[in-house]
């Protein structure tokens with residue numbers, strides 16, 4: 001079924017296999033950590049993939065977290081199901097499992113055999129410097145041996161605005177949402193709230209959504225557009241009017257500045273970036289008990 005009549009051409013579904021992570025990084029978009037609840041069962045993975053397959057424009061499925069390798073058998077089964085439905089498959093990981101390149105090959109070979117085509121590895125100062133660099137290098141070597149496309153995701157350290165030990169030359173900026181807003185935003189130079197008039201996700205173009213263990217279908221971490229246990233994904237996408245969504249609509253019209261104005265939520269005078277302002281406005285809405293069915297899940301807000 002093609003469901004892009006509303007201008008939404010969904011290309012990719014990203015499964016947040018778990019909010020659990022072996023690490024607890026300051027720059028995390030959500031609040032992942034060893035104790036974080038919210039892990040998909042095999043049934044929920046299969047349900048999400050099945051629903052994604054009903055949308056003709058979707059061509060890839062990604063497995064992310066948290067750290068998806070923590071639930072390796074579920075990850076393997078999910079990759080198998082996604083490949084059976086003809087999806088390109090990618091995985092995002094911090095490579096905690098890659099002690100050596102030979103060990104990493106043991107972890108990756110079953111995934112390569114199933115046809116995983118993309119492996120994105122997180123590595124930067126926030127992931128633990130030398131340890132992270134060593135493991136990512138081992139995983140990269142193994143992935144190359146197995147013919148998996150591999151890339152490194154890294155961000156610059158906020159305090160220095162320079163890449164550190166683990167950051168690659170083309171390291172990106174931190175987006176200050178989730179734990180990153182709480183832990184790092186005050187280290188960045190403030191920007192005037194009135195100047196924050198666009199959203200980096202660039203709505204109304206919605207090429208990807210994230211789906212979590214609770215069935216939440218997320219435009220961005222903490223912004224739900226529906227729940228696939230209440231309505232099929234194809235219905236959620238086909239019935240979505242981005243301009244009419246209570247949060248995406250204002251973001252289209254004028255970024256987080258419009259969010260503050262249209263929803264009458266007081267903004268601070270300065271923010272680290274657009275996401276910091278967006279996260280602050282959304283957190284204030286939650287504190288007021290507003291839009292509780294949209295401001296999901298709790299893990300995106302550290303609750």
Ligand code: SF4
Pocket residue numbers: 177198199200201220221223251256274275276278279
């Ligand atoms: S401005 Fe808000 S919705 Fe847009 S990317 Fe940042 S946190 Fe997400």
